[in-house]
Structure formats: C-alpha cells, structure tokens
Amino acid sequence: MARLAIYPGSFDPPTLGHLDVVERAARLFDRIVVAVGSNPGKSALMSVEERVDALSASVKHLPNVEVATFKGLLISYAAKQGASAIVRGLRATADFEYEFQMAMVNRRFDAAIETVFLMTKWEYSYLSSSIVREVALLGGEFASLVPGPVVEPLRRAAKRAAG
Numbered sequence: 001m002a003r004l005a006i007y008p009g010s011f012d013p014p015t016l017g018h019l020d021v022v023e024r025a026a027r028l029f030d031r032i033v034v035a036v037g038s039n040p041g042k043s044a045l046m047s048v049e050e051r052v053d054a055l056s057a058s059v060k061h062l063p064n065v066e067v068a069t070f071k072g073l074l075i076s077y078a079a080k081q082g083a084s085a086i087v088r089g090l091r092a093t094a095d096f097e098y099e100f101q102m103a104m105v106n107r108r109f110d111a112a113i114e115t116v117f118l119m120t121k122w123e124y125s126y127l128s129s130s131i132v133r134e135v136a137l138l139g140g141e142f143a144s145l146v147p148g149p150v151v152e153p154l155r156r157a158a159k160r161a162a163g
C-alpha cells in the first residue's frame, strides 16, 4: 500500500527548514502532500496563492511531492486524502508543547493517522517563518534563509505590507 503523508503548515513564508523537512519526508513516504493551511491565530504576510506557487517551485525536484491547500480541521483533510501520517518539523524545545498538544488532539480525532516529527539540519534549527517575516518586513537580508523561488514573492509581499 502506498504510504501518503501530509506535511501541513502555514508556510508564511516557506523556509529552508521546511524544505529540509520535505526532503527528509519524501525519502520516508511514497507520497507527500505539502498542505498550506491557515492558522486562525496568525495574520498572513504572503497570500495562500503566493505560498502555493513558491512551494511548488521549491519542491519541483521531488517527484513524489505535491502542494495543496486545506481548510478546516487538518485531521479531516488528512483522513479524506487517505493519509497514514502527518509530518511536522520539530526544532528546539520551544516547539514541543504546541506540537505535543496538536498531535494528541489529532490522535483523539483519528488514531489511525500517526503524527511523525522530523528534525531539520542543525543549521536550520533556529529558523522560523516568523523570524524570516520580521527580517523581510524590516528590509534585512533573507535570501539565504528561504528557497530561491520564495525570495521575490516574499520581497513583494513585504513591500505590499509596508504600504
């Protein structure tokens, strides 16, 4: 049976850490769907369409990876797609409580879908979308923190936000 994993996130913007996690997941599962969702607690910088386009271009070299969007509960989306796992990246301890909570709630909803945590490369372990957003909004250099196809759309989104 082909194993499908959903890699969900806000990806606002996608970072090199995200790409590293996708590459790891793509070696473990038959198929990966990178699913762009909206986190109700966060206001977005890049539009969903910009994120999907930038992600699609960033994973072009991975034949078993596709990019999609989802609305509503992640676990319902994952079940509907026939996924056996949800992949999440785990960085320092700061991520743990939130991730643990999400994994437990998702398991309560559907125990057949396993949450799998993958660690990024050491050099990306400090990277987060929120730090990259802040750097971009303040006009700092961020091109070394995101995949190539993310640079221009993120620059445009930051300009737009600055007014």
Ligand code: PNS
Pocket (backbone or CB within 6 Å): 008, 009, 010, 011, 037, 038, 039, 040, 072, 073, 074, 075, 101, 102, 103, 105, 106
């Ligand atoms: O990259 P993020 O912001 O940490 O991603 C969070 C995301 C989008 C995966 C999470 O907010 C989510 O799953 N949202 C969908 C709604 C949902 O299922 N919430 C309950 C999770 S326990």
